Amino acid sequence: MPSGQQAQGGKMFGILKAQQEERLASVNKEFLEDQKYKDEENLAENLESFKKKYVEFDLNDQGDIDLMSLKQMLEKLGVPKTHLEVKKMIAEATGGSSETISYRNFVIMMLGKRSTVLRLIMMFEGKGDGNGSKPTRPPAKRDISSLP
Template identity: 60%
Template sequence: MDLQGGKAFGLRKAQQEEWLDGINKQFLSDPKYSSDEDLPCKLEAFKKKYMEFDLNGNGDIDIMSLKRMLEKLGAPKTHLELKKLIREVSSGSEETFSYCDFLRMMLGKRSAILRMILMYEEKNKEQQKPTGPPARKAISELP
């Protein structure tokens, strides 16, 4: 990628982040969700997760982005399963879901499969954090 392309990508990501922040503000002022004291932290985490998988930066997660997301999380799905997940989350198209759809799923009471996968991934990350210095090993013990 040339310098100009990298600059455009950075600008596009900054614009995307600004746009997602605007949506987060709408959710913060929504009485349906405002009783949650952790909402600002949750929204920030959800925004980062969404941006990580909105690879083309167009604001929607398509089937290929969802496929990559679930593969990275260790939960690969078939094409039909991916279409079903998108249909479960999306309020509009059967091809993509928006950030608003994503937030409604993550903050909602309904138990969406995608939500459970993402929550499991977060719990798994918390458990994997090493504490303290690594144990000493003799050279003969190394793989």
């Protein structure tokens, strides 16, 4: 690709990213102003964290998390799922109304009281051993005599 086209493509990508950032910030503002969530602890920080995670999951930068993006991210997190399992996760997150997860659906799922499988995975992914690292392997095998 000639450099002029590369510059044009880079400029377009920047514009699309800025538009996506505006859309996500607008949804966050709606949640911050919603009386239903006024008692939610650390809401602003949580919404910012959700936004970063959502952008990470939106692999095709289309504004929604589709089946393949979710499947790839779950594999990266070390929790591979079948297509059917991923479809069920999307249906849980959207109430069955869509085949993709919008940011609004994502935030509702993360703030919701129901423990969807995807929410549990996301919460685990955000936790580590206290110093920012996640477990890299399963716990060591133990025999019955070592149990308390």
